Amino acid sequence: MSTTETSTQHVDLAITGMTCASCSARIERKLSKLDGVEASVNLATEKASVTFPSALSVADIVGVVEKTGYGATPLDDATGPGRTPAMTHDVVGHDSLRQRMVVASALALIVAVLHMVPPVRESLGMVGHWAQFLLTLPVYLWAAWPFHRAAAINARHGASTMDTLVSVGTTAAMGWSVVALFTGFTHDLYFEVVAVVTAFLLIGRYIEARAKAQGRSALTSLMELGAKDVAVLRQDGGGAMATTEHRVPIEELVVGDRFVVRPGEKVATDGLILSGRSTIDASTVTGESMPVEVGPQDNVTGATVNGHGRLIVQASRVGAETTLARITELVEQAQTGKAPVQRLADRISAVFVPAVLVIAGLTLLLWLVTGNPFTQALAAAVAVLIIACPCALGLATPTALLTGTGRGAQLGILIKGPQILESTRRVDTVVLDKTGTLTTGHPVLTDIVTAGSLPAEAALKAAASVEAGSEHPVAQAIVAGAKARGVQLAQVEDFVNLPGEGVRADVNGMVVTVGRPSLFEVVPEVLREAVTRADGTIVLVGWEGTARAAVTVADTARETSATAVERLRELGLTPYLLTGDNERTAAAIAEQVGIDPANVTANVLPQDKFDHVRVLQEQGRTVAMVGDGVNDAAALAQADLGMAMGSGTDVAAESADIVLMRPDVETVADAIGLSRRTLTIIKQNLVWAFGYNTLAIPLAAFGMLTPMIAGGAMAMSSVLVVLNSLRLRGYGRG
Numbered sequence: 001m002s003t004t005e006t007s008t009q010h011v012d013l014a015i016t017g018m019t020c021a022s023c024s025a026r027i028e029r030k031l032s033k034l035d036g037v038e039a040s041v042n043l044a045t046e047k048a049s050v051t052f053p054s055a056l057s058v059a060d061i062v063g064v065v066e067k068t069g070y071g072a073t074p075l076d077d078a079t080g081p082g083r084t085p086a087m088t089h090d091v092v093g094h095d096s097l098r099q100r101m102v103v104a105s106a107l108a109l110i111v112a113v114l115h116m117v118p119p120v121r122e123s124l125g126m127v128g129h130w131a132q133f134l135l136t137l138p139v140y141l142w143a144a145w146p147f148h149r150a151a152a153i154n155a156r157h158g159a160s161t162m163d164t165l166v167s168v169g170t171t172a173a174m175g176w177s178v179v180a181l182f183t184g185f186t187h188d189l190y191f192e193v194v195a196v197v198t199a200f201l202l203i204g205r206y207i208e209a210r211a212k213a214q215g216r217s218a219l220t221s222l223m224e225l226g227a228k229d230v231a232v233l234r235q236d237g238g239g240a241m242a243t244t245e246h247r248v249p250i251e252e253l254v255v256g257d258r259f260v261v262r263p264g265e266k267v268a269t270d271g272l273i274l275s276g277r278s279t280i281d282a283s284t285v286t287g288e289s290m291p292v293e294v295g296p297q298d299n300v301t302g303a304t305v306n307g308h309g310r311l312i313v314q315a316s317r318v319g320a321e322t323t324l325a326r327i328t329e330l331v332e333q334a335q336t337g338k339a340p341v342q343r344l345a346d347r348i349s350a351v352f353v354p355a356v357l358v359i360a361g362l363t364l365l366l367w368l369v370t371g372n373p374f375t376q377a378l379a380a381a382v383a384v385l386i387i388a389c390p391c392a393l394g395l396a397t398p399t400a401l402l403t404g405t406g407r408g409a410q411l412g413i414l415i416k417g418p419q420i421l422e423s424t425r426r427v428d429t430v431v432l433d434k435t436g437t438l439t440t441g442h443p444v445l446t447d448i449v450t451a452g453s454l455p456a457e458a459a460l461k462a463a464a465s466v467e468a469g470s471e472h473p474v475a476q477a478i479v480a481g482a483k484a485r486g487v488q489l490a491q492v493e494d495f496v497n498l499p500g501e502g503v504r505a506d507v508n509g510m511v512v513t514v515g516r517p518s519l520f521e522v523v524p525e526v527l528r529e530a531v532t533r534a535d536g537t538i539v540l541v542g543w544e545g546t547a548r549a550a551v552t553v554a555d556t557a558r559e560t561s562a563t564a565v566e567r568l569r570e571l572g573l574t575p576y577l578l579t580g581d582n583e584r585t586a587a588a589i590a591e592q593v594g595i596d597p598a599n600v601t602a603n604v605l606p607q608d609k610f611d612h613v614r615v616l617q618e619q620g621r622t623v624a625m626v627g628d629g630v631n632d633a634a635a636l637a638q639a640d641l642g643m644a645m646g647s648g649t650d651v652a653a654e655s656a657d658i659v660l661m662r663p664d665v666e667t668v669a670d671a672i673g674l675s676r677r678t679l680t681i682i683k684q685n686l687v688w689a690f691g692y693n694t695l696a697i698p699l700a701a702f703g704m705l706t707p708m709i710a711g712g713a714m715a716m717s718s719v720l721v722v723l724n725s726l727r728l729r730g731y732g733r734g
Helices: 021-032 058-067 077-082 094-116 118-124 126-143 145-156 162-183 191-223 323-336 340-369 374-387 391-410 419-426 434-438 456-467 473-484 525-533 561-570 583-593 606-618 630-638 650-655 666-701 707-730
Strands: 008-016 038-042 047-053 071-074 229-235 243-249 258-261 271-275 278-281 292-294 311-315 413-415 429-433 439-450 492-498 502-507 510-515 537-543 546-557 574-578 623-627 641-645 658-660
Touching (some): 021 038, 047 058, 058 071, 094 118, 094 191, 118 126, 126 145, 126 162, 126 191, 145 162, 162 340, 162 374, 191 374, 340 666, 391 413, 419 666, 429 434, 434 574, 439 473, 456 473, 456 510, 456 537, 456 546, 492 510, 525 537, 561 666, 574 606, 606 630, 623 630, 623 666, 630 641, 666 707
Parallel strands (some): 429 623, 623 641, 641 658
Antiparallel strands (some): 008 047, 008 071, 229 243, 258 311, 413 658, 439 546, 492 502, 502 510, 510 537, 537 546
């Protein structure tokens, strides 16, 4: 349960006893009748998300659900991300459902042979009829009990659901057959209809339950990713710095604790590496396929897997604050909510069952009025009841949403809510931030220009030797560039930092200066030109008052950015680039990744990003904004679809609709592609479910479908919808 200190509270409930969309719609309707209550009930996850005024309590909310005929249990946040969602299905458990399915199938097969194989039927005569009755009795009374019980519960509250149709239909067929057997007024018996329809429905329900569980498996496995215990370092009494390892449950870890991560172990929680070097496999959390090198002062994420080295990590986030917990919460939130298209399906389902009951009654009446035998009239009415079950309709959206968001989590894409799917369909423009989005966000050495005959390597050695004493990102880029080129750094003395200007030190008896042009009395023309045309940050290096070389460092495009931009175009999106950097730098990056120069805007302030998005919207465009920094938050919120790089700031992630855990623009294309695919699957499911019921009910009413075929077709329609949704599990593979 989660609550806020404001005038409203919120609670998530595990709901039991739901069997179709009519159930979820009815619970929503009952809860929404309370003043100030907003409820969303999800059939597939069997959960309710309820916001209610402080005047009410959780017990009041649970009481309303129970009075409606269903079970409700508050979900406790305190159990954290490792909890397993309520998996109770329908009015019986998974094992019971399987037992009923097996028994009903075996008995139905025998009953069908006794009734439908002429030599058997004729040789047994009345004995065969009694045998059918005795074999069908346990199917009707025990195997089909979940349907009867649910129908009775709903009837007590004046409601009807899919189970009502099944129960009424099989009861009519059973009652007719029993009366006929005992009175002998007719030899037309329908025991095989009762047995086979019940078996078909139970098989369909069982397959559906398994498929739904598979759809949830991504979230379940995500919840179980985290480490269960951790080796914490505690100070012992042997000395101020002496520590010993204590293996403790993960729940006892607190912020600031230091813990050990051995090779092959999972990182227990989010933290900062204090010592040790290794590689980290973050594929399970971010979808990133390649392990990354880590060392002291690098941040690591809980549930990622340590490679070859031993690390000592200081915990920075624990429990519900960790990245894994945040991912789990976002995915659960997305799966519990409802897309606009789902609400339409729910409203239709809520009135569907009563309408079908009326149609079945009219069918029976019209067949009798037109002079047909009662047996044929009853068969047509029962077929209408069976074929009309809106099960496929109820499953169409939630199963696709479960599978789509679960697959997104595996790919490092967190879709915050089902309504986002509609946004991705409309988006035609994508605005990309440069630093940290299209580029790596880490400057690297790109160019060295020297004056006179000075070798570039000598200039780089001098610059890097002096910059080795500085922690500035530009200095680190120069040092890293020198080492990458095999340059051996010299020993320096008398290092001096010149704040805002540069650095200075004695290198082999020569005082070398690295920094702005203003630090030098003489700057050769070739170096002035280099400063003017540089595509990045440039520093001069020189001695005796004269600049001798110009060294350029620049933020470079990610290797995958050009491919990603091309994929965005293939999705029908026009890419734009916004950056606070100068025009030359912006143009260089745009050229590298393939963005039209006309769609590049440089020297952009944070408020300008917001305005730029708004201007595009005023031009009639539907805009997706991709960013990672605090300065992107306003633009992310203003955009029709905000997409935040998860490696960025929390503020950006909170402002976005989709969080991308992989620092790679290709994830943007993956996210939009997956969202659109999920929406397409939902529409396919709804078209199938609506079309199936629309076509099948008239066929059944006109006697063109037997109750047996209707039962099989109804069960298969639900299975097809679920299997269609499961195709999303393969998105992005191969």
